[in-house]
Amino acid sequence: MMIRTLLPLAALSLLAACDAPEKAAPVSDITVTVTDALCRPTPVGRQMTGCYMTLTASGDDRLVSIASPVAGRIEIHESKIEGGMMMMTEMANGVPLPAGQAVELKPGGNHIMLLAVADPLTVGETVPLTLTFASAAPVEVAAPVAQPPVAIGAAPAAH
Numbered sequence: 556m557m558i559r560t561l562l563p564l565a566a567l568s569l570l571a572a573c574d575a576p577e578k579a580a581p582v583s584d585i586t587v588t589v590t591d592a593l594c595r596p597t598p599v600g601r602q603m604t605g606c607y608m609t610l611t612a613s614g615d616d617r618l619v620s621i622a623s624p625v626a627g628r629i630e631i632h633e634s635k636i637e638g639g640m641m642m643m644t645e646m647a648n649g650v651p652l653p654a655g656q657a658v659e660l661k662p663g664g665n666h667i668m669l670l671a672v673a674d675p676l677t678v679g680e681t682v683p684l685t686l687t688f689a690s691a692a693p694v695e696v697a698a699p700v701a702q703p704p705v706a707i708g709a710a711p712a713a714h
C-alpha cells in the first residue's frame with residue numbers, strides 16, 4: 556500500500572523538475588538569418604533525405620536541433636571520407652555559427668538529415684522546419700523540396 560501511493564508522487568515531482576528549465580525563455584539579442592533552404596526529395600523507397608541552407612548569426616551561436624512534422628527524427632550530420640567511402644556521422648554538439656559568418660549546410664558537407672519520413676517528399680512540396688539555437692530565438696523555415704544545385708560529392712568551389 557505504501558509503495559503504491561509513493562511511486563506516483565515521485566513520478567510527478569520528477570516531471571515537474573524536468574519541466575521547469577524549458578519554461579525560461581532564452582534572453583539573447585542574437586538573431587539568425589536563414590537563406591537558400593531546400594530539402595532533397597526522398598529517394599524512392601527511402602524514408603530519409605537531406606536538407607540544406609545557409610545560416611548567418613549576428614553573434615556567436617550554435618544550431619542545436621531541428622524539428623519538423625514530416626520527420627520522425629532529425630539529425631545534424633557531417634560528411635567524412637573514410638576508407639574512400641562517404642560516411643555520415645551525427646554532430647552531437649550541433650553546428651557552430653561564428654558571428655557574422657555565413658555557414659553553409661550543403662550536399663557533401665554538413666547537412667540536416669530527416670529520418671523516419673512517413674510520406675515521400677516530392678518536388679514542389681514545402682517542408683516546415685523549426686531551427687533551435689543555443690542563444691537565438693527559434694527560427695521557422697519553409698524549405699521547398701527540390702534537387703540541390705550541386706551534386707553530392709562534387710568538389711567544393713574555391714572558397
Ligand SMILES: [Cu+2]
Binds near residue numbers: 605632643666667668
Ligand atoms: Cu546525413
